[in-house]
Structures are given as structure tokens and as C-alpha cells.
Amino acid sequence: MCIRDSESTVSAEETSYPLTLQIYDADGNAVDMTYDHAPEKVLSTQLSMTELLIKLGLKDKIVGVFDNDNALKGDIADEVASLNSLGDKKSVSKETILATEPDLILGKGPLMFTESSIGTVQSYQELGIPVYTELASASTDQALDNIVEDVRNIGEIFNVQETANAVSYTHLRAHETELHL
Numbered sequence: 798m799c800i801r802d803s804e805s806t807v808s809a810e811e812t813s814y815p816l817t818l819q820i821y822d823a824d825g826n827a828v829d830m831t832y833d834h835a836p837e838k839v840l841s842t843q844l845s846m847t848e849l850l851i852k853l854g855l856k857d858k859i860v861g862v863f864d865n866d867n868a869l870k871g872d873i874a875d876e877v878a879s880l881n882s883l884g885d886k887k888s889v890s891k892e893t894i895l896a897t898e899p900d901l902i903l904g905k906g907p908l909m910f911t912e913s914s915i916g917t918v919q920s921y922q923e924l925g926i927p928v929y930t931e932l933a934s935a936s937t938d939q940a941l942d943n944i945v946e947d948v949r950n951i952g953e954i955f956n957v958q959e960t961a962n963a964v965s966y967t968h969l970r971a972h973e974t975e976l977h978l
Contacts (some may be wrong), residue, residue, distance in 0.1 A: 804834050818949040820930045822918040823911045832901070832927050835956045840897055842886060842904030842915065844869075845929065850903075850952055860897040863889060884898050891916045894941070899926060901954070906930030929954065930966075 817831045838860045841847040847862050856876065863886040869877055883897070886909065894902065894915055896907020902921060904910065905938045910918045910930060921928050929950065931942040945965040 809916060810958065812953050812958070816953060818950055821919065821932070822926065822930070823904045823907050823909075825907070828918055828922070830927050831953050832930065834900075835926075836899075836901035838897065838899050838953065839901045839903060840883075840894055840899040842902065842909045843934075845933075846903040846929075846951075847880070847929065848873055849875060849948060851953065852964050853952065853957050855955055855957070856880075856934070858955075860899055861894070873896065873941070886914075891920075895924075902926060903926045903951075904930060905934035907934060920924075940967070 812835070814835075814929060815831045815833045817829050819827050820830045822828050826884045839850065839855070839858045840861045841850060841859060842863050844862075844865050847859065850856060850859055851873070856973065859880055861883045864879065864882055864884060866872075881897075883893050901916075906917075906918065909915050910921075910928065918928050918930065932947050934949075937952045948961050950959070950967035953963075955961075
């Protein structure tokens with residue numbers, strides 16, 4: 798079993814399953830989440846996670862997404878429009894989610910994984926459905942490194958580390974340019 802925190806380095810080695818990563822629930826509590834295999838059926842509740850999956854070449858793994866809050870433009874708009882939308886994030890039920898038979902659910906912890914929204918991290922864990930909540934949305938100290946770590950974690954979960962490392966490097970370089978770092 799591989800347990801990794803946000804300070805460890807990432808290599809392009811094969812993922813060894815089961816893989817355990819620390820995520821955060823809606824209340825900001827750390828939760829150890831175990832991924833037994835590379836997911837085949839993923840539900841993405843967040844556009845940023847959907848875009849990441851597409852950039853990592855994992856579009857064919859997406860069984861459902863939620864409608865976007867804003868209109869999309871460019872190539873990503875066509876990519877996302879071709880996916881199975883389950884509806885508005887404020888009205889999608891847990892039953893609708895379970896009907897897609899996901900083996901991974903991605904999203905923002907504090908926003909989506911509450912009893913009043915789609916259900917808690919722990920409730921999916923009890924059903925045997927792993928969840929990944931964005932570090933970039935967690936109630937922790939925020940930094941650009943959290944975005945990069947999210948990319949690397951998703952790469953490790955799906956066993957596409959080399960692609961994830963390239964995407965995270967490109968993403969970080971783009972933000973460094975914007976921020977004049």
C-alpha cells in the first residue's frame with residue numbers, strides 16, 4: 798500500500814495498487830482514500846477535473862459530468878458538450894450518480910460532498926466508491942502547489958504519471974508567467 802502526502806515527490810513509475818491518498822471531506826477533515834485499481838468509470842462534478850481528465854487523455858473514462866456554471870469556448874467546449882451531462886449540480890441526486898455506476902467520483906470537497914448536495918465522502922466510501930476531492934478546494938493553506946499536486950494525484954490514480962507530470966509542469970509554467978514568478 799502506498800501512502801503519500803502532498804510533500805512527497807512524484808516519479809513516472811507504475812502505480813502500485815491499492816493506492817491510498819489523503820483527501821479532505823467537506824468539513825476539512827483528512828480522510829485516507831484507497832483506490833484499488835485505475836478507474837474505468839468516472840463521474841466528474843467539477844469542470845476543472847473534467848478538463849484535467851481530457852488533458853490526460855482519459856475522456857473515454859468519463860461516465861458523467863454536471864452542467865457548467867458558465868458558457869465554455871474553444872476546443873474544450875466541444876469536448877465537454879460531447880459528455881453525458883447529469884444536469885445542474887444543485888439538483889443532481891445521489892441516486893442519479895449511483896446509476897452511472899462510477900468507480901471514482903471527482904469534485905470539490907466543501908462544495909459537493911455534503912449531505913445537502915450529493916452525499917458525503919464517507920457515504921461513498923461506505924458504498925465502496927472512492928472519491929477524490931481537489932486539494933485546491935480544501936480548507937487547507939492554498940498555493941499553486943495544490944493544483945500541481947491535484948494533477949499528479951489524478952495521474953497516479955489513473956496510472957498516467959508521465960502525462961500528468963507534463964501537464965502539471967506546463968500548468969505551473971503558465972501560471973509562473975502570469976504571476977511573473
